[in-house]
Amino acid sequence: xxxxxxxxxxxxxxxxxxxxxxxxxxxxxxxxxxxxxxxxxxxxxxxxxxxxxxxxxxxxxxxxxxxxxxxxxxxxxxxxxxxxxxxxxxxxxxxxxxxxxxxxxxxxxxxxxxxxxxxxxxxxxxxxxxxxxxxxxxxxxxxxxxxxxxxxxxxxxxxxxxxxxxxxxxxxxxxxxxxxxxxxxxxxxxxxxxxxxxxxxxxxxxxxxxxxxxxxxxxxxxxxxxxxxxxxxxxxxxxxxxxxxxxxxxx
Ligand code: PGA
Numbered sequence: 345x346x347x348x349x350x351x352x353x354x355x356x357x358x359x360x361x362x363x364x365x366x367x368x369x370x371x372x373x374x375x376x377x378x379x380x381x382x383x384x385x386x387x388x389x390x391x392x393x394x395x396x397x398x399x400x401x402x403x404x405x406x407x408x409x410x411x412x413x414x415x416x417x418x419x420x421x422x423x424x425x426x427x428x429x430x431x432x433x434x435x436x437x438x439x440x441x442x443x444x445x446x447x448x449x450x451x452x453x454x455x456x457x458x459x460x461x462x463x464x465x466x467x468x469x470x471x472x473x474x475x476x477x478x479x480x481x482x483x484x485x486x487x488x489x490x491x492x493x494x495x496x497x498x499x500x501x502x503x504x505x506x507x508x509x510x511x512x513x514x515x516x517x518x519x520x521x522x523x524x525x526x527x528x529x530x531x532x533x534x535x536x537x538x539x540x541x542x543x544x545x546x547x548x549x550x551x552x553x554x555x556x557x558x559x560x561x562x563x564x565x566x567x568x569x570x571x572x573x574x575x576x577x578x579x580x581x582x583x584x585x586x587x588x589x590x591x592x593x594x595x
Pocket of ligand 1: 515
């Protein structure tokens with residue numbers, strides 16, 4: 345049985361104080377979610393990872409990116425051992441904003457996924473098509489490439505621990521949700537792709553999230569779908585009250 349997972353992607357929001365205040369308030373929320381078999385987590389900026397961990401060590405905390413090398417001449421980058429040093433064991437990879445604004449490719453994502461697993465971390469690998477690709481009926485081609493190249497060389501055991509987030513680019517931050525039918529169709533398709541390469545067991549264990557304008561009002565419908573195990577939430581994850589509503593509305 346796959347546990348439900350709700351993850352907040354804070355993007356480039358919140359000062360350290362704001363992040364810590366959220367973490368403090370979220371203590372109660374975390375206990376409440378766990379009591380209902382739901383895992384919750386947040387992805388703050390690098391600067392707030394330490395503070396959030398200190399204030400609320402039980403909350404899953406993810407970095408929003410990492411470098412695949414342990415150290416070296418990579419100005420401006422953060423390595424996996426540096427994240428582990430803070431006790432951070434989760435990391436988003438390949439978010440569409442990283443792909444669009446920072447040129448992140450499927451091949452680079454693959455290197456990062458391998459490096460994260462080599463360090464026993466849990467990646468949340470983001471995939472999704474642009475509006476042009478969606479309108480050209482290319483969604484499945486794009487997803488297939490992102491999944492197959494991104495996961496290339498991983499083991500079955502890796503994939504069992506992996507989280508994949510399907511986020512159509514056209515629905516991120518736009519208020520234009522993908523229908524639950526689309527979400528289920530693509531999340532199910534991703535599970536089939538995983539099954540084809542890594543086998544049935546891995547495909548049954550990999551957790552697949554939907555992301556893109558998820559709000560308290562629509563979260564339950566997505567999570568009611570067979571292959572949707574949770575949600576990656578941007579805007580609606582920034583306030584504790586809204587996060588609380590997301591959890592309550594799933595129950
Ligand atoms: P959104 O962002 O919920 O604000 O659409 C989702 C994401 O980018 O992960």
